[in-house]
Amino acid sequence: MTDKTALQGEVERFIFDEAAMVDQGRWQEWLEMYTEDMVYWAPSWVSENELTSDPEGEVSIIYMSSRKELEHRIWRFTSGESPASYPLPRTNHIISNVRVLQETADRVVAASNWLTQCYRNKEQFLYGGYYEHTLARTRDGFKISAKKVVLLNDVVLGYVDVYHL
Numbered sequence: 001m002t003d004k005t006a007l008q009g010e011v012e013r014f015i016f017d018e019a020a021m022v023d024q025g026r027w028q029e030w031l032e033m034y035t036e037d038m039v040y041w042a043p044s045w046v047s048e049n050e051l052t053s054d055p056e057g058e059v060s061i062i063y064m065s066s067r068k069e070l071e072h073r074i075w076r077f078t079s080g081e082s083p084a085s086y087p088l089p090r091t092n093h094i095i096s097n098v099r100v101l102q103e104t105a106d107r108v109v110a111a112s113n114w115l116t117q118c119y120r121n122k123e124q125f126l127y128g129g130y131y132e133h134t135l136a137r138t139r140d141g142f143k144i145s146a147k148k149v150v151l152l153n154d155v156v157l158g159y160v161d162v163y164h165l
Helices: 004-023 027-031 067-079
Strands: 034-043 045-047 060-064 090-103 107-120 122-138 141-149
Touching: 004 027, 004 090, 004 107, 004 122, 004 141, 027 122, 034 067, 060 067, 060 141
Parallel strands: 034 141
Antiparallel strands: 034 060, 090 107, 107 122, 122 141
């Protein structure tokens, strides 16, 4: 276990760096922040106050259960093969209220709030919600083993992808 203040700072920097990599389009560096067996999940809403709980049995906004799936998704929107993603929006992720929820010798679970400003084709969209990051401790520092992204927007015009969230 580590000093709580130092751990808080490390976790904040890691989550802030992740957001900056997305905003700057540093996709390979962003991908390297994830473990090979990572899970990236954005559940959908069942009702006004209830999220889906089974990403393999219920509808999700996004669900990827390996880094290979995330690699493929990045390839699709950076290769020009995804017309819905061209041009990619300019984004600005604002992260706040980072909290360390759990800590063990091999992992840290953190929660935070987020807001993303997206600019594309002379339009602006705002998306917001909260994250739950499960960070694996490795000899190279933290790696994301699971990321749950809860999108609070009731209405989403068009599509949503990882760079929006």
